Amino acid sequence: MFPSFQISPLSTTLDADLQLKIDTKTKPPGSLGALEQLAFQLGRIQGSLVPNVDSAKMLVFAADHGVVDQGISLFPQEVTPQMVMNFLMGGAAVSVFCQQHQVPLGVVDVGVKGDIAEHVLLSSRKVAHGSQDFSQMAAMTREQVAQAMHAGIEEVDQAIAEGCNLLMFGEMGIGNTCVSSCMMSALLGESGQVTAGRGTGLDDAGVSHKATVIQASLKRAQAETGKSIQQWDAETLAMQVGGFEILAMAGAMLQSASRNTAFVVDGFICSVALLFAHKVNPFVKDYAVFAHQSNEQAHKKLLAYLQAEPILSLDLRLGEGSGAILAYPLIKSACVFMANMASFESAGVSNQ
Structure with a gap:
Protein backbone atom coordinates (compact mmCIF):
# COMPACT_ATOMS: atom_id res chain seq x y z
CA MET A 1 0.00 0.00 0.00
CA PHE A 2 1.34 3.44 -0.94
CA PRO A 3 2.42 5.11 2.33
CA SER A 4 0.78 8.26 3.64
CA PHE A 5 2.50 11.03 5.56
CA GLN A 6 1.20 13.58 8.05
CA ILE A 7 3.40 16.65 7.57
CA SER A 8 2.61 19.89 9.33
CA PRO A 9 3.40 23.26 7.78
CA LEU A 10 6.18 24.95 9.73
CA SER A 11 4.94 26.90 12.72
CA THR A 12 5.47 30.67 12.60
CA THR A 13 5.19 31.06 16.40
CA LEU A 14 8.90 31.78 16.87
CA ASP A 15 9.37 33.87 13.71
CA ALA A 16 9.59 37.25 15.44
CA ASP A 17 11.93 35.95 18.16
CA LEU A 18 14.15 34.15 15.66
CA GLN A 19 14.45 37.23 13.47
CA LEU A 20 15.15 39.45 16.48
CA LYS A 21 17.89 37.14 17.68
CA ILE A 22 19.48 37.04 14.22
CA ASP A 23 19.24 40.81 13.78
CA THR A 24 20.70 41.68 17.18
CA LYS A 25 23.90 39.66 16.80
CA THR A 26 27.02 41.84 16.53
CA LYS A 27 26.83 42.38 12.79
CA PRO A 28 24.95 44.53 10.31
CA PRO A 29 21.49 43.09 9.54
CA GLY A 30 21.65 40.51 6.77
CA SER A 31 25.45 40.51 6.64
CA LEU A 32 25.71 36.74 7.16
CA GLY A 33 23.56 36.28 4.07
CA ALA A 34 22.34 32.76 3.44
CA LEU A 35 23.51 31.61 6.87
CA GLU A 36 20.86 33.83 8.43
CA GLN A 37 18.14 32.31 6.26
CA LEU A 38 19.39 28.84 7.13
CA ALA A 39 19.44 29.57 10.86
CA PHE A 40 15.88 30.90 10.61
CA GLN A 41 14.71 27.78 8.74
CA LEU A 42 16.38 25.38 11.19
CA GLY A 43 14.96 27.33 14.13
CA ARG A 44 11.49 27.01 12.66
CA ILE A 45 11.86 23.28 12.00
CA GLN A 46 13.20 22.51 15.46
CA GLY A 47 10.99 25.04 17.24
CA SER A 48 14.04 26.49 18.94
CA LEU A 49 16.00 29.74 19.14
CA VAL A 50 19.12 27.59 19.39
CA PRO A 51 18.88 25.03 16.56
CA ASN A 52 21.39 22.19 16.66
CA VAL A 53 22.65 19.81 13.95
CA ASP A 54 25.53 18.19 15.80
CA SER A 55 23.99 14.71 15.51
CA ASP A 69 20.22 -2.14 -21.17
CA GLN A 70 19.41 0.69 -23.60
CA GLY A 71 22.98 1.99 -23.55
CA ILE A 72 22.28 5.19 -21.61
CA SER A 73 25.37 4.96 -19.37
CA LEU A 74 29.11 4.81 -19.98
CA PHE A 75 29.53 2.37 -17.09
CA PRO A 76 28.25 -1.20 -16.65
CA GLN A 77 25.97 -2.16 -13.77
CA GLU A 78 28.81 -4.07 -12.12
CA VAL A 79 30.06 -0.69 -10.93
CA THR A 80 27.11 -0.25 -8.55
CA PRO A 81 28.00 -3.10 -6.14
CA GLN A 82 31.69 -2.25 -6.54
CA MET A 83 31.05 1.33 -5.46
CA VAL A 84 28.86 0.18 -2.59
CA MET A 85 31.82 -1.83 -1.34
CA ASN A 86 34.01 1.25 -1.78
CA PHE A 87 31.60 3.22 0.42
CA LEU A 88 31.69 0.50 3.06
CA MET A 89 35.48 0.25 3.02
CA GLY A 90 35.88 4.01 3.40
CA GLY A 91 37.37 4.78 0.00
CA ALA A 92 34.68 6.87 -1.70
CA ALA A 93 34.40 10.65 -1.68
CA VAL A 94 31.35 10.61 0.58
CA SER A 95 33.17 8.20 2.90
CA VAL A 96 36.23 10.38 3.38
CA PHE A 97 34.20 13.58 3.74
CA CYS A 98 32.00 11.91 6.36
CA GLN A 99 35.14 10.82 8.18
CA GLN A 100 36.51 14.37 7.95
CA HIS A 101 33.39 15.87 9.52
CA GLN A 102 32.75 12.95 11.92
CA VAL A 103 29.35 12.18 10.45
CA PRO A 104 28.18 8.54 10.60
CA LEU A 105 27.60 6.95 7.19
CA GLY A 106 25.02 4.31 6.43
CA VAL A 107 24.62 2.57 3.08
CA VAL A 108 21.25 1.08 2.15
CA ASP A 109 20.94 -1.60 -0.53
CA VAL A 110 17.44 -1.05 -1.93
CA GLY A 111 17.93 -2.84 -5.23
CA VAL A 112 21.54 -3.50 -6.23
CA LYS A 113 21.96 -6.08 -8.98
CA GLY A 114 24.07 -8.50 -7.01
CA ASP A 115 24.50 -9.59 -3.43
CA ILE A 116 26.71 -7.64 -1.06
CA ALA A 117 28.40 -9.19 1.94
CA GLU A 118 27.22 -8.14 5.37
CA HIS A 119 28.92 -5.07 6.81
CA VAL A 120 28.35 -2.96 9.89
CA LEU A 121 27.57 0.09 7.71
CA LEU A 122 25.26 -1.78 5.32
CA SER A 123 21.51 -2.01 5.69
CA SER A 124 20.02 -4.64 3.38
CA ARG A 125 16.53 -3.63 2.29
CA LYS A 126 16.66 -5.08 -1.21
CA ALA A 139 9.83 -0.28 -13.86
CA MET A 140 8.26 -2.01 -10.85
CA THR A 141 5.10 -3.29 -9.26
CA ARG A 142 2.82 -1.43 -6.86
CA GLU A 143 4.14 -3.56 -4.01
CA GLN A 144 7.74 -2.74 -4.92
CA VAL A 145 6.98 1.01 -4.86
CA ALA A 146 5.71 0.72 -1.31
CA GLN A 147 8.62 -1.49 -0.27
CA ALA A 148 11.19 0.96 -1.65
CA MET A 149 9.58 3.92 0.08
CA HIS A 150 9.31 2.02 3.36
CA ALA A 151 13.06 1.34 3.18
CA GLY A 152 13.64 5.08 3.45
CA ILE A 153 10.96 5.51 6.12
CA GLU A 154 12.46 2.81 8.32
CA GLU A 155 16.02 4.13 7.95
CA VAL A 156 14.87 7.59 9.07
CA ASP A 157 12.95 6.22 12.04
CA GLN A 158 16.02 4.25 13.11
CA ALA A 159 18.33 7.28 12.77
CA ILE A 160 16.00 9.53 14.77
CA ALA A 161 15.65 6.85 17.45
CA GLU A 162 19.46 6.97 17.73
CA GLY A 163 19.32 10.74 18.35
CA CYS A 164 19.91 12.09 14.84
CA ASN A 176 20.08 6.78 -12.30
CA LEU A 188 7.08 18.68 -14.82
CA GLY A 189 5.93 17.94 -18.36
CA GLU A 190 9.38 18.65 -19.81
CA SER A 191 10.77 16.77 -22.80
CA GLY A 192 13.69 14.40 -22.55
CA GLN A 193 15.73 16.90 -24.55
CA VAL A 194 15.38 19.33 -21.64
CA THR A 195 15.92 16.92 -18.76
CA ALA A 196 18.63 14.60 -20.12
CA GLY A 197 22.19 15.51 -19.19
CA ARG A 198 25.71 14.14 -19.43
CA GLY A 199 25.55 12.15 -16.21
CA THR A 200 28.95 10.56 -15.69
CA GLY A 201 30.32 11.94 -18.96
CA LEU A 202 28.17 11.21 -22.00
CA ASP A 203 29.02 13.05 -25.21
CA ASP A 204 26.42 14.92 -27.28
CA ALA A 205 25.35 11.76 -29.09
CA GLY A 206 24.98 9.93 -25.79
CA VAL A 207 22.81 12.70 -24.32
CA SER A 208 20.65 12.72 -27.46
CA HIS A 209 20.21 8.95 -27.22
CA ALA A 223 -0.09 3.71 -23.78
CA GLU A 224 0.12 1.06 -21.05
CA THR A 225 -1.73 3.12 -18.43
CA GLY A 226 -4.25 4.54 -20.87
CA LYS A 227 -3.72 7.92 -19.23
CA SER A 228 -1.74 11.01 -20.09
CA ILE A 229 1.22 11.75 -17.86
CA GLN A 230 -0.65 14.70 -16.37
CA GLN A 231 -3.29 12.26 -15.08
CA TRP A 232 -0.83 9.99 -13.29
CA ASP A 233 -0.83 9.93 -9.52
CA ALA A 234 2.46 9.54 -7.64
CA GLU A 235 2.13 5.77 -7.35
CA THR A 236 1.54 5.29 -11.09
CA LEU A 237 4.50 7.49 -11.95
CA ALA A 238 6.74 5.53 -9.59
CA MET A 239 5.61 2.19 -10.99
CA GLN A 240 6.15 3.25 -14.58
CA VAL A 241 9.46 5.15 -14.50
CA GLY A 242 10.78 5.13 -10.94
CA GLY A 243 13.99 3.86 -9.40
CA PHE A 244 14.23 2.01 -6.10
CA GLU A 245 16.86 4.26 -4.52
CA ILE A 246 15.09 7.43 -5.67
CA LEU A 247 11.82 6.27 -4.13
CA ALA A 248 13.63 5.27 -0.94
CA MET A 249 15.09 8.77 -0.70
CA ALA A 250 11.64 10.26 -1.30
CA GLY A 251 10.21 8.10 1.47
CA ALA A 252 13.07 9.16 3.74
CA MET A 253 12.48 12.84 3.00
CA LEU A 254 8.75 12.57 3.64
CA GLN A 255 9.33 10.70 6.89
CA SER A 256 11.96 13.20 8.02
CA ALA A 257 9.46 16.01 7.50
CA SER A 258 6.72 14.08 9.28
CA ARG A 259 9.14 13.69 12.21
CA ASN A 260 9.99 17.44 12.21
CA THR A 261 13.58 16.75 11.21
CA ALA A 262 15.55 18.79 8.68
CA PHE A 263 17.23 16.96 5.82
CA VAL A 264 19.86 17.90 3.24
CA VAL A 265 19.23 17.40 -0.48
CA PHE A 276 8.50 13.30 -6.30
CA ALA A 277 8.08 13.68 -2.53
CA HIS A 278 6.65 17.15 -3.18
CA LYS A 279 3.98 15.58 -5.41
CA VAL A 280 3.06 13.30 -2.51
CA ASN A 281 2.98 16.12 0.08
CA PRO A 282 4.11 19.67 -0.80
CA PHE A 283 4.89 20.58 2.84
CA VAL A 284 7.97 18.34 2.62
CA LYS A 285 9.96 21.11 0.94
CA ASP A 286 9.86 23.30 4.06
CA TYR A 287 12.14 20.81 5.81
CA ALA A 288 14.69 20.59 2.97
CA VAL A 289 18.10 22.23 2.91
CA PHE A 290 19.54 22.31 -0.61
CA ALA A 291 23.25 21.55 -0.63
CA HIS A 292 24.39 22.55 -4.11
CA GLN A 293 23.61 23.14 -7.76
CA SER A 294 25.22 20.48 -9.92
CA ASN A 295 26.30 20.91 -13.51
CA GLU A 296 23.48 18.70 -14.86
CA GLN A 297 21.62 20.99 -17.27
CA ALA A 298 18.22 20.17 -15.77
CA HIS A 299 19.22 20.78 -12.15
CA LYS A 300 19.13 24.56 -12.43
CA LYS A 301 15.63 24.39 -13.95
CA LEU A 302 14.49 22.00 -11.23
CA LEU A 303 15.86 24.20 -8.42
CA ALA A 304 14.11 27.20 -9.97
CA TYR A 305 10.83 25.28 -10.07
CA LEU A 306 11.25 24.38 -6.38
CA GLN A 307 12.25 27.99 -5.59
CA ALA A 308 15.32 26.57 -3.89
CA GLU A 309 18.54 28.44 -3.10
CA PRO A 310 21.38 25.91 -2.76
CA ILE A 311 24.25 26.60 -0.38
CA LEU A 312 27.06 25.74 -2.83
CA SER A 313 27.78 25.85 -6.54
CA LEU A 314 31.00 23.90 -7.14
CA MET A 341 27.80 34.80 18.70
CA ALA A 342 27.40 37.79 21.01
CA SER A 343 24.48 40.15 20.78
CA PHE A 344 24.96 43.90 20.77
CA GLU A 345 23.65 43.99 24.33
CA SER A 346 25.80 41.16 25.72
CA ALA A 347 28.94 42.51 24.07
CA GLY A 348 28.28 46.12 25.04
CA VAL A 349 28.48 47.17 21.41
CA SER A 350 26.35 50.03 20.14
CA ASN A 351 24.07 49.20 17.25
CA GLN A 352 23.01 52.76 16.61
Whole structure:
Protein backbone atom coordinates (compact mmCIF):
# COMPACT_ATOMS: atom_id res chain seq x y z
CA MET A 1 0.00 0.00 0.00
CA PHE A 2 1.34 3.44 -0.94
CA PRO A 3 2.42 5.11 2.33
CA SER A 4 0.78 8.26 3.64
CA PHE A 5 2.50 11.03 5.56
CA GLN A 6 1.20 13.58 8.05
CA ILE A 7 3.40 16.65 7.57
CA SER A 8 2.61 19.89 9.33
CA PRO A 9 3.40 23.26 7.78
CA LEU A 10 6.18 24.95 9.73
CA SER A 11 4.94 26.90 12.72
CA THR A 12 5.47 30.67 12.60
CA THR A 13 5.19 31.06 16.40
CA LEU A 14 8.90 31.78 16.87
CA ASP A 15 9.37 33.87 13.71
CA ALA A 16 9.59 37.25 15.44
CA ASP A 17 11.93 35.95 18.16
CA LEU A 18 14.15 34.15 15.66
CA GLN A 19 14.45 37.23 13.47
CA LEU A 20 15.15 39.45 16.48
CA LYS A 21 17.89 37.14 17.68
CA ILE A 22 19.48 37.04 14.22
CA ASP A 23 19.24 40.81 13.78
CA THR A 24 20.70 41.68 17.18
CA LYS A 25 23.90 39.66 16.80
CA THR A 26 27.02 41.84 16.53
CA LYS A 27 26.83 42.38 12.79
CA PRO A 28 24.95 44.53 10.31
CA PRO A 29 21.49 43.09 9.54
CA GLY A 30 21.65 40.51 6.77
CA SER A 31 25.45 40.51 6.64
CA LEU A 32 25.71 36.74 7.16
CA GLY A 33 23.56 36.28 4.07
CA ALA A 34 22.34 32.76 3.44
CA LEU A 35 23.51 31.61 6.87
CA GLU A 36 20.86 33.83 8.43
CA GLN A 37 18.14 32.31 6.26
CA LEU A 38 19.39 28.84 7.13
CA ALA A 39 19.44 29.57 10.86
CA PHE A 40 15.88 30.90 10.61
CA GLN A 41 14.71 27.78 8.74
CA LEU A 42 16.38 25.38 11.19
CA GLY A 43 14.96 27.33 14.13
CA ARG A 44 11.49 27.01 12.66
CA ILE A 45 11.86 23.28 12.00
CA GLN A 46 13.20 22.51 15.46
CA GLY A 47 10.99 25.04 17.24
CA SER A 48 14.04 26.49 18.94
CA LEU A 49 16.00 29.74 19.14
CA VAL A 50 19.12 27.59 19.39
CA PRO A 51 18.88 25.03 16.56
CA ASN A 52 21.39 22.19 16.66
CA VAL A 53 22.65 19.81 13.95
CA ASP A 54 25.53 18.19 15.80
CA SER A 55 23.99 14.71 15.51
CA ALA A 56 23.85 14.34 11.73
CA LYS A 57 23.82 11.15 9.67
CA MET A 58 24.44 10.43 6.00
CA LEU A 59 22.34 7.76 4.30
CA VAL A 60 23.32 6.60 0.81
CA PHE A 61 20.68 4.54 -1.01
CA ALA A 62 21.83 2.21 -3.79
CA ALA A 63 20.01 0.37 -6.59
CA ASP A 64 20.31 -0.67 -10.21
CA HIS A 65 18.11 0.10 -13.22
CA GLY A 66 16.95 -2.05 -16.10
CA VAL A 67 16.99 0.86 -18.54
CA VAL A 68 20.80 0.59 -18.57
CA ASP A 69 20.22 -2.14 -21.17
CA GLN A 70 19.41 0.69 -23.60
CA GLY A 71 22.98 1.99 -23.55
CA ILE A 72 22.28 5.19 -21.61
CA SER A 73 25.37 4.96 -19.37
CA LEU A 74 29.11 4.81 -19.98
CA PHE A 75 29.53 2.37 -17.09
CA PRO A 76 28.25 -1.20 -16.65
CA GLN A 77 25.97 -2.16 -13.77
CA GLU A 78 28.81 -4.07 -12.12
CA VAL A 79 30.06 -0.69 -10.93
CA THR A 80 27.11 -0.25 -8.55
CA PRO A 81 28.00 -3.10 -6.14
CA GLN A 82 31.69 -2.25 -6.54
CA MET A 83 31.05 1.33 -5.46
CA VAL A 84 28.86 0.18 -2.59
CA MET A 85 31.82 -1.83 -1.34
CA ASN A 86 34.01 1.25 -1.78
CA PHE A 87 31.60 3.22 0.42
CA LEU A 88 31.69 0.50 3.06
CA MET A 89 35.48 0.25 3.02
CA GLY A 90 35.88 4.01 3.40
CA GLY A 91 37.37 4.78 0.00
CA ALA A 92 34.68 6.87 -1.70
CA ALA A 93 34.40 10.65 -1.68
CA VAL A 94 31.35 10.61 0.58
CA SER A 95 33.17 8.20 2.90
CA VAL A 96 36.23 10.38 3.38
CA PHE A 97 34.20 13.58 3.74
CA CYS A 98 32.00 11.91 6.36
CA GLN A 99 35.14 10.82 8.18
CA GLN A 100 36.51 14.37 7.95
CA HIS A 101 33.39 15.87 9.52
CA GLN A 102 32.75 12.95 11.92
CA VAL A 103 29.35 12.18 10.45
CA PRO A 104 28.18 8.54 10.60
CA LEU A 105 27.60 6.95 7.19
CA GLY A 106 25.02 4.31 6.43
CA VAL A 107 24.62 2.57 3.08
CA VAL A 108 21.25 1.08 2.15
CA ASP A 109 20.94 -1.60 -0.53
CA VAL A 110 17.44 -1.05 -1.93
CA GLY A 111 17.93 -2.84 -5.23
CA VAL A 112 21.54 -3.50 -6.23
CA LYS A 113 21.96 -6.08 -8.98
CA GLY A 114 24.07 -8.50 -7.01
CA ASP A 115 24.50 -9.59 -3.43
CA ILE A 116 26.71 -7.64 -1.06
CA ALA A 117 28.40 -9.19 1.94
CA GLU A 118 27.22 -8.14 5.37
CA HIS A 119 28.92 -5.07 6.81
CA VAL A 120 28.35 -2.96 9.89
CA LEU A 121 27.57 0.09 7.71
CA LEU A 122 25.26 -1.78 5.32
CA SER A 123 21.51 -2.01 5.69
CA SER A 124 20.02 -4.64 3.38
CA ARG A 125 16.53 -3.63 2.29
CA LYS A 126 16.66 -5.08 -1.21
CA VAL A 127 13.39 -4.84 -3.11
CA ALA A 128 14.73 -6.68 -6.17
CA HIS A 129 17.95 -7.08 -8.12
CA GLY A 130 17.35 -3.87 -10.02
CA SER A 131 14.22 -2.40 -11.59
CA GLN A 132 12.83 -3.44 -14.96
CA ASP A 133 13.77 -1.69 -18.22
CA PHE A 134 11.09 1.00 -18.28
CA SER A 135 11.52 1.56 -21.99
CA GLN A 136 9.93 -1.88 -22.41
CA MET A 137 7.64 -2.32 -19.39
CA ALA A 138 6.77 -0.77 -16.04
CA ALA A 139 9.83 -0.28 -13.86
CA MET A 140 8.26 -2.01 -10.85
CA THR A 141 5.10 -3.29 -9.26
CA ARG A 142 2.82 -1.43 -6.86
CA GLU A 143 4.14 -3.56 -4.01
CA GLN A 144 7.74 -2.74 -4.92
CA VAL A 145 6.98 1.01 -4.86
CA ALA A 146 5.71 0.72 -1.31
CA GLN A 147 8.62 -1.49 -0.27
CA ALA A 148 11.19 0.96 -1.65
CA MET A 149 9.58 3.92 0.08
CA HIS A 150 9.31 2.02 3.36
CA ALA A 151 13.06 1.34 3.18
CA GLY A 152 13.64 5.08 3.45
CA ILE A 153 10.96 5.51 6.12
CA GLU A 154 12.46 2.81 8.32
CA GLU A 155 16.02 4.13 7.95
CA VAL A 156 14.87 7.59 9.07
CA ASP A 157 12.95 6.22 12.04
CA GLN A 158 16.02 4.25 13.11
CA ALA A 159 18.33 7.28 12.77
CA ILE A 160 16.00 9.53 14.77
CA ALA A 161 15.65 6.85 17.45
CA GLU A 162 19.46 6.97 17.73
CA GLY A 163 19.32 10.74 18.35
CA CYS A 164 19.91 12.09 14.84
CA ASN A 165 18.80 15.72 14.37
CA LEU A 166 19.85 16.24 10.72
CA LEU A 167 19.67 13.74 7.89
CA MET A 168 21.67 13.87 4.67
CA PHE A 169 20.82 11.76 1.66
CA GLY A 170 22.87 10.43 -1.22
CA GLU A 171 22.50 7.76 -3.89
CA MET A 172 24.39 5.27 -6.03
CA GLY A 173 23.10 3.47 -9.10
CA ILE A 174 24.46 3.22 -12.61
CA GLY A 175 21.90 4.79 -14.95
CA ASN A 176 20.08 6.78 -12.30
CA THR A 177 20.59 10.14 -13.99
CA CYS A 178 18.48 8.77 -16.87
CA VAL A 179 15.83 7.54 -14.43
CA SER A 180 15.84 10.92 -12.65
CA SER A 181 15.55 12.79 -15.94
CA CYS A 182 12.62 10.62 -16.97
CA MET A 183 10.89 11.17 -13.61
CA MET A 184 11.46 14.92 -13.93
CA SER A 185 9.98 14.87 -17.43
CA ALA A 186 6.91 13.08 -16.11
CA LEU A 187 6.56 15.35 -13.06
CA LEU A 188 7.08 18.68 -14.82
CA GLY A 189 5.93 17.94 -18.36
CA GLU A 190 9.38 18.65 -19.81
CA SER A 191 10.77 16.77 -22.80
CA GLY A 192 13.69 14.40 -22.55
CA GLN A 193 15.73 16.90 -24.55
CA VAL A 194 15.38 19.33 -21.64
CA THR A 195 15.92 16.92 -18.76
CA ALA A 196 18.63 14.60 -20.12
CA GLY A 197 22.19 15.51 -19.19
CA ARG A 198 25.71 14.14 -19.43
CA GLY A 199 25.55 12.15 -16.21
CA THR A 200 28.95 10.56 -15.69
CA GLY A 201 30.32 11.94 -18.96
CA LEU A 202 28.17 11.21 -22.00
CA ASP A 203 29.02 13.05 -25.21
CA ASP A 204 26.42 14.92 -27.28
CA ALA A 205 25.35 11.76 -29.09
CA GLY A 206 24.98 9.93 -25.79
CA VAL A 207 22.81 12.70 -24.32
CA SER A 208 20.65 12.72 -27.46
CA HIS A 209 20.21 8.95 -27.22
CA LYS A 210 19.26 9.25 -23.53
CA ALA A 211 16.63 11.86 -24.42
CA THR A 212 15.22 9.57 -27.11
CA VAL A 213 14.98 6.68 -24.63
CA ILE A 214 13.18 8.94 -22.15
CA GLN A 215 10.63 10.06 -24.74
CA ALA A 216 10.05 6.50 -25.93
CA SER A 217 9.64 5.29 -22.33
CA LEU A 218 7.05 7.93 -21.50
CA LYS A 219 5.15 7.13 -24.71
CA ARG A 220 5.14 3.43 -23.80
CA ALA A 221 3.96 4.19 -20.25
CA GLN A 222 1.12 6.41 -21.41
CA ALA A 223 -0.09 3.71 -23.78
CA GLU A 224 0.12 1.06 -21.05
CA THR A 225 -1.73 3.12 -18.43
CA GLY A 226 -4.25 4.54 -20.87
CA LYS A 227 -3.72 7.92 -19.23
CA SER A 228 -1.74 11.01 -20.09
CA ILE A 229 1.22 11.75 -17.86
CA GLN A 230 -0.65 14.70 -16.37
CA GLN A 231 -3.29 12.26 -15.08
CA TRP A 232 -0.83 9.99 -13.29
CA ASP A 233 -0.83 9.93 -9.52
CA ALA A 234 2.46 9.54 -7.64
CA GLU A 235 2.13 5.77 -7.35
CA THR A 236 1.54 5.29 -11.09
CA LEU A 237 4.50 7.49 -11.95
CA ALA A 238 6.74 5.53 -9.59
CA MET A 239 5.61 2.19 -10.99
CA GLN A 240 6.15 3.25 -14.58
CA VAL A 241 9.46 5.15 -14.50
CA GLY A 242 10.78 5.13 -10.94
CA GLY A 243 13.99 3.86 -9.40
CA PHE A 244 14.23 2.01 -6.10
CA GLU A 245 16.86 4.26 -4.52
CA ILE A 246 15.09 7.43 -5.67
CA LEU A 247 11.82 6.27 -4.13
CA ALA A 248 13.63 5.27 -0.94
CA MET A 249 15.09 8.77 -0.70
CA ALA A 250 11.64 10.26 -1.30
CA GLY A 251 10.21 8.10 1.47
CA ALA A 252 13.07 9.16 3.74
CA MET A 253 12.48 12.84 3.00
CA LEU A 254 8.75 12.57 3.64
CA GLN A 255 9.33 10.70 6.89
CA SER A 256 11.96 13.20 8.02
CA ALA A 257 9.46 16.01 7.50
CA SER A 258 6.72 14.08 9.28
CA ARG A 259 9.14 13.69 12.21
CA ASN A 260 9.99 17.44 12.21
CA THR A 261 13.58 16.75 11.21
CA ALA A 262 15.55 18.79 8.68
CA PHE A 263 17.23 16.96 5.82
CA VAL A 264 19.86 17.90 3.24
CA VAL A 265 19.23 17.40 -0.48
CA ASP A 266 22.34 16.57 -2.51
CA GLY A 267 22.39 17.11 -6.28
CA PHE A 268 20.16 16.44 -9.29
CA ILE A 269 19.05 12.92 -8.45
CA CYS A 270 18.24 13.79 -4.83
CA SER A 271 16.39 16.88 -6.04
CA VAL A 272 14.23 14.69 -8.27
CA ALA A 273 13.50 12.50 -5.24
CA LEU A 274 12.34 15.65 -3.47
CA LEU A 275 10.26 16.66 -6.50
CA PHE A 276 8.50 13.30 -6.30
CA ALA A 277 8.08 13.68 -2.53
CA HIS A 278 6.65 17.15 -3.18
CA LYS A 279 3.98 15.58 -5.41
CA VAL A 280 3.06 13.30 -2.51
CA ASN A 281 2.98 16.12 0.08
CA PRO A 282 4.11 19.67 -0.80
CA PHE A 283 4.89 20.58 2.84
CA VAL A 284 7.97 18.34 2.62
CA LYS A 285 9.96 21.11 0.94
CA ASP A 286 9.86 23.30 4.06
CA TYR A 287 12.14 20.81 5.81
CA ALA A 288 14.69 20.59 2.97
CA VAL A 289 18.10 22.23 2.91
CA PHE A 290 19.54 22.31 -0.61
CA ALA A 291 23.25 21.55 -0.63
CA HIS A 292 24.39 22.55 -4.11
CA GLN A 293 23.61 23.14 -7.76
CA SER A 294 25.22 20.48 -9.92
CA ASN A 295 26.30 20.91 -13.51
CA GLU A 296 23.48 18.70 -14.86
CA GLN A 297 21.62 20.99 -17.27
CA ALA A 298 18.22 20.17 -15.77
CA HIS A 299 19.22 20.78 -12.15
CA LYS A 300 19.13 24.56 -12.43
CA LYS A 301 15.63 24.39 -13.95
CA LEU A 302 14.49 22.00 -11.23
CA LEU A 303 15.86 24.20 -8.42
CA ALA A 304 14.11 27.20 -9.97
CA TYR A 305 10.83 25.28 -10.07
CA LEU A 306 11.25 24.38 -6.38
CA GLN A 307 12.25 27.99 -5.59
CA ALA A 308 15.32 26.57 -3.89
CA GLU A 309 18.54 28.44 -3.10
CA PRO A 310 21.38 25.91 -2.76
CA ILE A 311 24.25 26.60 -0.38
CA LEU A 312 27.06 25.74 -2.83
CA SER A 313 27.78 25.85 -6.54
CA LEU A 314 31.00 23.90 -7.14
CA ASP A 315 30.30 22.31 -10.53
CA LEU A 316 29.87 18.93 -8.81
CA ARG A 317 28.43 15.93 -10.64
CA LEU A 318 29.46 12.98 -8.48
CA GLY A 319 26.30 12.25 -6.51
CA GLU A 320 26.57 9.80 -3.59
CA GLY A 321 25.80 12.61 -1.11
CA SER A 322 29.12 14.33 -1.71
CA GLY A 323 27.59 17.80 -2.04
CA ALA A 324 25.45 17.32 1.06
CA ILE A 325 28.39 16.47 3.30
CA LEU A 326 30.44 19.33 1.83
CA ALA A 327 27.64 21.72 2.80
CA TYR A 328 27.42 20.34 6.33
CA PRO A 329 30.06 22.63 7.94
CA LEU A 330 28.13 25.68 6.71
CA ILE A 331 24.89 24.27 8.08
CA LYS A 332 26.64 23.80 11.43
CA SER A 333 27.95 27.37 11.24
CA ALA A 334 24.38 28.66 10.95
CA CYS A 335 23.63 27.00 14.27
CA VAL A 336 26.92 28.04 15.89
CA PHE A 337 26.39 31.74 15.25
CA MET A 338 22.90 31.52 16.73
CA ALA A 339 24.18 29.77 19.85
CA ASN A 340 27.53 31.46 20.48
CA MET A 341 27.80 34.80 18.70
CA ALA A 342 27.40 37.79 21.01
CA SER A 343 24.48 40.15 20.78
CA PHE A 344 24.96 43.90 20.77
CA GLU A 345 23.65 43.99 24.33
CA SER A 346 25.80 41.16 25.72
CA ALA A 347 28.94 42.51 24.07
CA GLY A 348 28.28 46.12 25.04
CA VAL A 349 28.48 47.17 21.41
CA SER A 350 26.35 50.03 20.14
CA ASN A 351 24.07 49.20 17.25
CA GLN A 352 23.01 52.76 16.61
